[in-house]
Amino acid sequence: MARFYLTTAIDYANGDPHIGHAYEKIGADVIARYRRLAGDDVHLLIGMDEHGQKVAQAAAERGIPPQDFVDELAGRFRAMWTKLGISYDQFIRTTDADHKSGVRAFIKRAHASSPDDFYEKTYEGWYCVGCELFKRENEIADGKCVIHPTRDLQWTQERNWFFRLSNYSGFLRRLYDERPDFIQPESRRNEMLALLASGLEDISITRAKLTWAIPFPLASSTGETQGTWVWFDALPNYLTGTGYPDAVWKQRWPADLHIVGKDINRLHSIVWPAMLQAAELPLPRRVWAHGFVNFAGERFSKSAGVKLDVGEAADRFGADAFRYFLLREVPFDADGNFSWERFEERYESDLANALGNLASRSIAMVERYRAGAVPAGPRTAVDTADQADVAAYHAALDGGRGYLLHEGLQAVWRMVARGNEYVDRQAPWKLAKDPAQSAALDETLASLVRQLARFAVLLFPYLPDKSANLWRQLGGPGELGAQRFPDLMSLDPTGWNVSKGDSLFPKEVNRE
Numbered sequence: 073m074a075r076f077y078l079t080t081a082i083d084y085a086n087g088d089p090h091i092g093h094a095y096e097k098i099g100a101d102v103i104a105r106y107r108r109l110a111g112d113d114v115h116l117l118i119g120m121d122e123h124g125q126k127v128a129q130a131a132a133e134r135g136i137p138p139q140d141f142v143d144e145l146a147g148r149f150r151a152m153w154t155k156l157g158i159s160y161d162q163f164i165r166t167t168d169a170d171h172k173s174g175v176r177a178f179i180k181r182a183h184a185s186s187p188d189d190f191y192e193k194t195y196e197g198w199y200c201v202g203c204e205l206f207k208r209e210n211e212i213a214d215g216k217c218v219i220h221p222t223r224d225l226q227w228t229q230e231r232n233w234f235f236r237l238s239n240y241s242g243f244l245r246r247l248y249d250e251r252p253d254f255i256q257p258e259s260r261r262n263e264m265l266a267l268l269a270s271g272l273e274d275i276s277i278t279r280a281k282l283t284w285a286i287p288f289p290l291a292s293s294t295g296e297t298q299g300t301w302v303w304f305d306a307l308p309n310y311l312t313g314t315g316y317p318d319a320v321w322k323q324r325w326p327a328d329l330h331i332v333g334k335d336i337n338r339l340h341s342i343v344w345p346a347m348l349q350a351a352e353l354p355l356p357r358r359v360w361a362h363g364f365v366n367f368a369g370e371r372f373s374k375s376a377g378v379k380l381d382v383g384e385a386a387d388r389f390g391a392d393a394f395r396y397f398l399l400r401e402v403p404f405d406a407d408g409n410f411s412w413e414r415f416e417e418r419y420e421s422d423l424a425n426a427l428g429n430l431a432s433r434s435i436a437m438v439e440r441y442r443a444g445a446v447p448a449g450p451r452t453a454v455d456t457a458d459q460a461d462v463a464a465y466h467a468a469l470d471g472g473r474g475y476l477l478h479e480g481l482q483a484v485w486r487m488v489a490r491g492n493e494y495v496d497r498q499a500p501w502k503l504a505k506d507p508a509q510s511a512a513l514d515e516t517l518a519s520l521v522r523q524l525a526r527f528a529v530l531l532f533p534y535l536p537d538k539s540a541n542l543w544r545q546l547g548g549p550g551e552l553g554a555q556r557f558p559d560l561m562s563l564d565p566t567g568w569n570v571s572k573g574d575s576l577f578p579k580e581v582n583r584e
């Protein structure tokens with residue numbers, strides 16, 4: 073069985089989960105579920121980034137010790153991921169004891185393998201606590217970080233440990249050349265190529281006086297122990313999550329896929345590979361940098377202060393509808409918008425009308441005309457035409473062209489439209505009135521249920537709860553998640569016993 077190890081960014085524990093965080097976890101979950109249906113042995117790692125100034129400041133504002141603060145937030149994030157149906161296999165926290173010792177072991181190994189890449193230097197510059205990064209001139213506008221304009225930059229002058237990132241330009245250029253799909257999508261790869269062309273600067277990897285951090289494992293010449301810069305603590309989570317430095321790490325590492333937002337692509341496509349190379353460890357296979365979900369022209373984030381509660385959005389029409397909306401509306405390779413109007417429109421037209429009605433009327437007709445038992449019927453033009461869409465679905469999700477999750481949904485809804493045209497054309501309610509048309513009625517009902525069974529499987533990655541409900545109403549055998557793609561086009565529901573349940577997508581949900 074092929075292993076597939078995928079990760080998401082670990083979220084900063086400085087505030088509640090928001091729609092931006094949710095978008096990434098839902099996208100990763102779709103890929104994880106897709107790979108499980110493809111038969112892979114999947115491991116999805118998600119978690120929390122709990123150290124650093126940003127988190128320490130947020131805890132101080134609440135007036136509670138940072139550990140209590142992050143414990144509380146970790147609970148809230150986990151509850152949100154459960155609510156949204158995220159099928160994660162592991163939840164890592166950077167305050168876990170294993171992670172802390174793993175990071176120290178990793179840094180020691182990098183230092184032992186590449187001693188010249190670590191040096192001490194007195195440095196001064198503007199530090200953005202929002203980014204947890206020193207900022208260059210061209211990243212500052214009106215005295216503020218362009219990404220976090222509500223925060224003040226800190227003028228920082230201290231003696232720190234540095235990592236000689238500048239040594240790695242040639243290495244990274246070769247890496248991108250030899251493995252053109254190391255960074256996807258293409259637009260994000262081009263951004264990284266442009267950064268390489270503009271030259272890499274060495275990076276400060278410790279912070280003086282930062283106590284809410286993993287103690288940096290190399291002693292400073294001044295004798296003080298500094299705190300590990302939060303990105304040098306956070307990036308190795310993908311490795312410590314496999315058990316590193318315990319030998320078991322080799323069973324899972326390297327990661328097949330890191331899913332991150334475009335704002336932190338540089339950390340994952342430049343800094344992280346250089347860190348691993350310094351430690352002489354294998355590199356991940358791919359970084360996928362998705363875009364942003366915006367609301368009223370602003371991106372969701374704590375600092376931007378966009379007020380739209382992710383829990384409320386998920387409650388509006390249920391978690392699956394929320395998953396559907398985000399992935400249908402926001403292309404996984406670009407930015408997109410969240411809007412309540414579009415959400416309502418899509419819920420009604422795509423989910424309640426197109427899919428929901430097709431399912432409920434097909435199931436009702438099998439009950440009414442065939443006492444609930446799905447009749448046998450030959451392949452129809454619908455099955456033949458669906459084949460191309462099923463192929464498009466796989467092409468969107470199997471990684472060959474990257475991860476175009478929105479295209480997977482477009483492909484399924486082309487089939488849903490075909491199903492609706494078919495049922496209107498066949499008019500089974502007319503066929504049922506004429507006993508001479510009994511074979512035609514069987515053929516129609518069989519074709520409809522066959523299609524619905526396919527939809528259940530194809531939609532399991534996107535709508536885990538609703539698709540399982542559909543599978544039950546169709547009388548499909550066993551757990552939907554136990555189905556495998558290779559069997560999809562030969563899936564034969566003859567003899568299944570359907571039973572109409574509650575409407576999959578009721579028209580009135582939580583409407584005041």
Ligand code: MSP
Nearest residue numbers: 081082083084092121306307332333364365371372
């Ligand atoms: N803690 C770092 C990541 C460390 S990974 C070793 C971090 N945390 S974050 O909480 O700010 O963001 C977590 C993820 O959510 C990132 O991949 C980020 O790009 C993503 N998003 C944050 N806001 C977003 C949107 N508005 N839209 C989509 N994703 C966005 O960065």
